Amino acid sequence: xxKKGVGKxxxxxxxxxxLKNIFIFVEENKKNYMSNVIVIKPRPLLTNHPIEIKMQAxxxxxxxxxxxxxxxxxxxxxxLEWMPELLNMEVTEKxxxxxVENYFIEITIPIPFAGKELQIGLYNGQxxxxxxxxxxxxxxxxxxxxxxxxxxxxxxxxxxYIDDPKDAEKQRQISYNSTLEASLLLAELDKxxxxxxxxxxxxxxxxxxxxxxxxxxxxxxxxxxRLDPVKFTTTAKAHNLKDMAFINSLGATGIVTKxxxxxxxxxxxxxxxxxxxxxxxxxxxxxxxxxxxxAKIKQIEVSSQIVNEEDGNPxxxxxxxxxxxxSSK
Amino acid sequence: MRLYxxxxxEERHTxxxxxxxxxxxxxxxxxxxITFLSGKQQNIGTLPLTLMTEGVGNVETIDxxxxxYPVMDSFDKTCSVIEGPTTGTPxxxxxxxxxxxxxxxxxxxxxxxxxxxxxxxxxxxPEQVSTGFKYKLRILHSNPNMYMPLADCVNxxxxxxxxxxxxxxxSKGSTSSWVSPSRVRHAVATLRxxxxxxxxxxxxxxxxxxxxxxxxxxxxxxxxxEWQHMMKWREECENYYTYGVxxxxxxxxxxxxxxxxxxxxxxxxxxxxxxxxxxxxYLTENKIKNTVRNLWYGMSDGDNRVVTLMTxxxxxxxxxxxxxxSLVADGxxxxxxxxxVSGSGKNLQLSGFFSSYQHVDGHVVNVIYNPAFDxxxxxxxxxxxxxxxxPLESYRMVFLDTSSYDGQSNLVMVQKRNREMLRWAVAGSTxxxxxxxxxxxANDVDGASVHFLKVGGICLRRFTTSLDLTCVAx
Numbered sequence: 184x185x186k187k188g189v190g191k192x193x194x195x196x197x198x199x200x201x202l203k204n205i206f207i208f209v210e211e212n213k214k215n216y217m218s219n220v221i222v223i224k225p226r227p228l229l230t231n232h233p234i235e236i237k238m239q240a241x242x243x244x245x246x247x248x249x250x251x252x253x254x255x256x257x258x259x260x261x262x263l264e265w266m267p268e269l270l271n272m273e274v275t276e277k278x279x280x281x282x283v284e285n286y287f288i289e290i291t292i293p294i295p296f297a298g299k300e301l302q303i304g305l306y307n308g309q310x311x312x313x314x315x316x317x318x319x320x321x322x323x324x325x326x327x328x329x330x331x332x333x334x335x336x337x338x339x340x341x342x343x344y345i346d347d348p349k350d351a352e353k354q355r356q357i358s359y360n361s362t363l364e365a366s367l368l369l370a371e372l373d374k375x376x377x378x379x380x381x382x383x384x385x386x387x388x389x390x391x392x393x394x395x396x397x398x399x400x401x402x403x404x405x406x407x408x409r410l411d412p413v414k415f416t417t418t419a420k421a422h423n424l425k426d427m428a429f430i431n432s433l434g435a436t437g438i439v440t441k442x443x444x445x446x447x448x449x450x451x452x453x454x455x456x457x458x459x460x461x462x463x464x465x466x467x468x469x470x471x472x473x474x475x476x477x478a479k480i481k482q483i484e485v486s487s488q489i490v491n492e493e494d495g496n497p498x499x500x501x502x503x504x505x506x507x508x509x510s511s512k
Numbered sequence: 513m514r515l516y517x518x519x520x521x522e523e524r525h526t527x528x529x530x531x532x533x534x535x536x537x538x539x540x541x542x543x544x545x546i547t548f549l550s551g552k553q554q555n556i557g558t559l560p561l562t563l564m565t566e567g568v569g570n571v572e573t574i575d576x577x578x579x580x581y582p583v584m585d586s587f588d589k590t591c592s593v594i595e596g597p598t599t600g601t602p603x604x605x606x607x608x609x610x611x612x613x614x615x616x617x618x619x620x621x622x623x624x625x626x627x628x629x630x631x632x633x634x635x636x637x638p639e640q641v642s643t644g645f646k647y648k649l650r651i652l653h654s655n656p657n658m659y660m661p662l663a664d665c666v667n668x669x670x671x672x673x674x675x676x677x678x679x680x681x682x683s684k685g686s687t688s689s690w691v692s693p694s695r696v697r698h699a700v701a702t703l704r705x706x707x708x709x710x711x712x713x714x715x716x717x718x719x720x721x722x723x724x725x726x727x728x729x730x731x732x733x734x735x736x737x738e739w740q741h742m743m744k745w746r747e748e749c750e751n752y753y754t755y756g757v758x759x760x761x762x763x764x765x766x767x768x769x770x771x772x773x774x775x776x777x778x779x780x781x782x783x784x785x786x787x788x789x790x791x792x793x794y795l796t797e798n799k800i801k802n803t804v805r806n807l808w809y810g811m812s813d814g815d816n817r818v819v820t821l822m823t824x825x826x827x828x829x830x831x832x833x834x835x836x837x838s839l840v841a842d843g844x845x846x847x848x849x850x851x852x853v854s855g856s857g858k859n860l861q862l863s864g865f866f867s868s869y870q871h872v873d874g875h876v877v878n879v880i881y882n883p884a885f886d887x888x889x890x891x892x893x894x895x896x897x898x899x900x901x902x903p904l905e906s907y908r909m910v911f912l913d914t915s916s917y918d919g920q921s922n923l924v925m926v927q928k929r930n931r932e933m934l935r936w937a938v939a940g941s942t943x944x945x946x947x948x949x950x951x952x953x954a955n956d957v958d959g960a961s962v963h964f965l966k967v968g969g970i971c972l973r974r975f976t977t978s979l980d981l982t983c984v985a986x
Binding site for chain 1: 592668787788789790791792793794796798799802806898899976983984985986
């Protein structure tokens with residue numbers, strides 16, 4: 184009897200067994216890693232019922248019409264891929280299409296007081312839990328469901344919201360990135376007071392920036408970075424910033440009247456949108472009108488400097504934001 | 513004053529057409545009775561909530577603006593886990609493991625069961641921690657390899673208390689938790705309506721038409737107008753009973769004030785009192801079955817209940833379609849058994865419409881038509897159904913529990929004593945009909961005014977067994 188021959192098969196089987204288990208372990212861990220449980224939460228009842236009663240109330244997210252049909256959030260490919268398993272039917276089977284339609288007619292997601300958990304993680308591009316994922320897509324497509332708590336709190340028309348911890352994390356990251364970018368731009372503006380005044384003028388169209396000290400302009404910009412870093416960054420990066428600041432200063436000083444979206448100087452319509460006004464003031468054909476407006480704004484700035492000096496605040500007058508330069512292009 | 517302009521006829525002859533153009537012909541009056549283009553106005557039929565409460569004597573009279581009634585939930589409740597082990601196999605080999613619950617509802621020594629059906633016994637009193645009460649548990653099973661699944665240890669996993677198992681000898685007594693009733697408090701609303709008529713209008717001569725009312729034919733404009741106002745008043749009250757909006761917050765504080773700084777106090781209408789809400793597009797028998805089951809499932813007295821399904825024209829149609837759809841889906845094809853087709857030969861008639869449904873659990877759903885869902889202001893303003901062009905409000909279905917509990921109707925009208933229905937007149941030059949008067953008048957106006965006031969509301973005592981199902985288009 185060949186002892187070696189007897190020993191070999193169990194060894195390979197053992198190795199295969201170990202490898203298989205390692206594979207299963209890795210795959211399971213991957214699945215766990217990809218897991219993403221979200222919670223759909225309802226708007227709390229505002230009635231003065233006892234809390235135990237409120238906890239019993241069930242508001243369901245069920246079928247609704249969109250474009251004249253019961254809403255179906257799935258693409259054709261997703262239907263072919265996911266629905267056979269869910270309906271326990273073959274795609275080729277008679278009545279498959281009707282069964283899919285009926286699924287979305289009868290879909291009901293009861294949302295209890297504490298919320299409804301749904302597993303929406305994807306593994307290799309496929310949902311870990313198909314039914315939960317479809318319900319998630321269904322909820323996401325409803326106008327009654329806010330995509331996050333912030334949107335939910337800001338609009339009383341929403342009845343539910345999606346509490347997605349990963350989305351919240353993503354939002355925090357986006358918020359961090361935008362704040363960082365805005366802060367770096369603010370640091371640049373700290374050395375460029377001329378541009379800082381332009382930026383504030385565009386951010387606050389009604390503010391007469393040339394009456395402000397550069398210190399105040401920077402403080403105002405600091406508030407913008409804190410409150411709306413995205414808008415601050417977009418404005419600071421705008422390529423026609425100087426022109427827009429000029430137009431806004433015309434509006435803020437009353438030289439130009441804004442009616443709706445239209446800008447009107449005396450009886451001349453400069454444009455019906457901001458970009459049209461930018462084009463107007465950059466056109467050589469309109470230089471006479473533009474010079475006239477510049478002269479008027481200069482006059483207002485000079486008179487405001489005199490007022491500041493008479494008020495005994497010469498510092499303000501001499502350190503005033505150089506919007507004058509902005510308007511004397 | 514010229515009533516209309518001259519008409520110049522350029523034709524060289526006169527025809528009946530040219531005479532008609534010149535408004536010189538007088539048409540025959542077919543009838544002096546008004547044809548109501550929007551349907552003859554009836555009073556009580558359009559006021560189902562008034563009919564179901566005040567109409568059958570289901571009225572409670574109170575002395576204050578607020579009323580209360582005690583409610584009680586189930587004697588048993590489940591508790592959800594706050595935190596527990598996140599790895600391994602908790603409790604395997606009969607080891608102790610710990611779960612934290614928000615309160616100490618579970619008592620020492622008791623056996624509790626998880627949402628997966630795994631039993632565990634509580635050892636000792638729970639320890640109070642920052643998030644709740646931490647319980648020491650051990651799996652109750654003959655197999656030592658049994659453990660508590662991690663899915664039953666995560667936040668939100670439900671547990672329920674079962675029984676207390678003790679040793680055969682020298683066991684000690686146990687303690688028990690208990691449930692007390694709580695109270696629901698609501699307010700009644702003050703509703704008003706008034707109208708004024710000039711002195712001349714009040715004594716106006718007979719109109720050229722016969723004016724139809726549910727009181728018979730009349731020909732005095734003032735009587736007809738008064739009848740209209742009375743009917744509108746009842747309709748406005750019904751609007752509040754159905755669609756009323758609660759004006760106070762959770763703690764009963766009213767933030768809304770009128771122009772005199774007085775609080776606008778109003779309790780919720782019927783729809784706002786129903787906490788269970790759902791939507792549908794096309795109704796199916798399955799949807800009704802599940803809806804009704806969910807309402808009553810697990811209730812100790814939830815057997816063989818009669819549920820009133822209030823709906824409009826669209827909803828009634830959907831209900832019938834759902835029932836017939838279910839028959840077809842289940843393979844029923846028989847139609848010549850005089851259920852759906854009557855008559856014979858060339859005189860066949862398609863009929864047979866469903867208006868009731870017996871649930872497999874024994875409950876009966878009766879469809880009741882509520883005209884408010886077709887004709888109220890909400891219905892008139894509602895979006896239209898894309899297929900039928902009926903208001904979406906017409907498809908609203910309110911599963912209303914109109915049962916009686918302990919001899920008391922579940923749906924009652926609540927009214928403030930001596931303010932149930934006040935109607936008075938302020939006489940000027942004239943005294944409105946039906947009011948006594950003398951030569952001394954309240955004011956110097958050439959005319960008079962009439963005013964209605966009611967302090968009341970609708971109360972749905974057991975609101976957890978009703979559901980508001982709406983057809984929604986986004």
